[in-house]
Amino acid sequence: MRRGIATLAAVGAVATAMVAAPAAHAEGRGDIRVTKTVVNKGGSVIVGVKSPKRFAIAMTIKDDSGVKRVTHVSAFNAGNSHGPVSYLGTTCKKSSGTTSLCTATMEIDPTWIDSYGSGNRGWDANAVAGIWQVNATVQADDGDYWISDRIATFKVKRAATLTTDAAPEPVKKGHTLTVTGKLSRANWTDLKYHGFTKQVVKLQYKKPGGSYHTVRTATTDSKGNLRTTVKATASGSWRWAFLGTTTTMKVVSTGDAVTVK
Structure with missing residues (x-):
């Protein structure tokens, strides 16, 4: 099975010198x-x-x-x-x-x-x-x-990561395909990535040569994990897409290609 792992698509910055915030004027x-x-x-x-x-x-x-x-x-x-x-x-x-x-x-x-x-x-x-x-x-x-x-x-x-894994690969037409993943984000207290809980994430699919479209949504569990099942009808790629929040970046995983036989 191939696991698609998203890159940090826009890592900008946070820094280090204490700045006092003056009263608005x-x-x-x-x-x-x-x-x-x-x-x-x-x-x-x-x-x-x-x-x-x-x-x-x-x-x-x-x-x-x-x-x-x-x-x-x-x-x-x-x-x-x-x-x-x-x-x-x-x-x-x-x-x-x-x-x-x-x-x-x-x-x-x-x-x-x-x-x-x-x-x-x-x-x-x-x-x-x-x-x-x-x-x-x-x-x-x-x-x-x-x-x-x-x-x-x-x-x-806060930077975020998102993974996708679709299984089994290959899969028989009409059988069940299980798509899992994990949404994590940066924690500046311990400088590690932790699962981002209770977040709605889009499951997207595209045919070879086509464009991704949203099939359904799922919500991350208490550890940031995602899991859903779909019926395998045609070969293509699957990915998770998170729209982000005011405090966490938008992130889209790398697609996981699945062959349907």
């Missing part, structure tokens, strides 16, 4: 403003359990005298203010006399998340996942400055 002097902010090219920042991950925060900044610099950028969970992320600096490029595109580099190290809040009673490292916000302080050539909160929001998600 926007203040400064003059007309300098951040007019557009894009985090991680518009995608979620997805964090596994091993290597540090970096992501970019691209800011379009305008001032009538020109943009001097970005003084600081911070990012943290908008709901609980957890922010184990390192700000590694910003580079700016002028696109006109009044506008610059400045890109901040951030880094999240999953191996540091748990220790970041370990002194707090009831600390849950996985609570770092969710909707985050970006704050930035910018300066203009003429001395104008602006401290901007929540110039963008984005999602930090």
Whole structure:
């Protein structure tokens, strides 16, 4: 039997430096403003359990005298203010006399998340996942400055894996085919993958040369396992597909091809 194992399809980042979340405000002097902010090219920042991950925060900044610099950028969970992320600096490029595109580099190290809040009673490292916000302080050539909160929001998600195994292989036409699998996600407390329970996952099928379509859904058990049966009518490939949540990435397993005789 062949087992299809999904790759981590968008591992973005989580990181390591304590960032204090200031009270919401926007203040400064003059007309300098951040007019557009894009985090991680518009995608979620997805964090596994091993290597540090970096992501970019691209800011379009305008001032009538020109943009001097970005003084600081911070990012943290908008709901609980957890922010184990390192700000590694910003580079700016002028696109006109009044506008610059400045890109901040951030880094999240999953191996540091748990220790970041370990002194707090009831600390849950996985609570770092969710909707985050970006704050930035910018300066203009003429001395104008602006401290901007929540110039963008984005999602930090836990990485996930998903497997598929269809058996028996081959199978006789009209007989029962059993499709199993397991949905797991990163745990930032022990830096391992654990079964993701009570999640609805789609079972999908495609004929050779065709496209996948959903046949039915199943719910993961207390260990993240999936199991269902279907009638074997034609050769093709089977896979599980999970749509993701606010805190966990979307993941699709590799298909498992089955020959029907």
